[in-house]
Amino acid sequence: MKKIVRQPNINHRFELVSDSFASSDIPRVMPKHEIMEENEDGYCGWKEEFKHLQSLYEEKSDKQPDILEPIEFTYTTILEVPEIKISEDFNYGGIVSQGDIKHQIIDEIIFPDIVLPNKPSKLTSHQSYNIVRNHIKQNINMDVSKITSDYDFCFTVKKKVILSSPRHIKNEILNARGRSYQKRRYREYYVKEREVEVFEMTYFPKCYSPYTPIRGFTGRNHQDLQKNIDKYLKEIMEIINTPLKDCHYCDGMGVIITET
Structure with a gap:
């Protein structure tokens, strides 16, 4: 030097x-x-x-x-990294990129940027919310489930459960004042399915009530973080996209998984 x-x-x-x-x-x-x-x-x-x-x-x-x-100087070796694994830049659906991943402060102080992908990594609750929301919207089977709330602060998915037998519904039709007609009128129809909430979320620190804040994804490194995200999304989509129908033996006390 x-x-x-x-x-x-x-x-x-x-x-x-x-x-x-x-x-x-x-x-x-x-x-x-x-x-x-x-x-x-x-x-x-x-x-x-x-x-x-x-x-x-x-x-x-x-x-x-x-x-x-x-320039005379002295240095002290505080850490030796035997091998640096070069990983591809992290990018998830254009929503989260390499620069969005958080690391421990001590790791950011000690290690150069090239080493950080091999260190414990995490995403915020909000980043995780956006990943899950986007993935569900792109992969949901609308014949099986439907999104009933889709906002920046809360998200809900409900399952369409086929009834064991169609249910007859008869509703009275009221006038503009909310009163019955002199000669009562009715609308009759059959319902073939019912809705059951299977997934809901908000994120921290928004915590929109009564929704559940989703936890930020974590991993031992960038590769493990990617693996954990993929695993979670696969499991949640299996729940959302699995078709169900009421058990005809117990009249809806239980459900049966139907073939797709």
């Missing part, structure tokens, strides 16, 4: 402003140390015998090139 050291100027002198002034009594060049002196106040000025020539001269000097000087 070296540092740049600037060198002082040399050959300090006074040269005539114009060579036309030169004569036997007025030299073209005079060394600075011969015509200047320092007084008792520390001020450097022209000697008395040369002061009458001061206006004819200008001060000149020559620059020296900078030099490199070695």
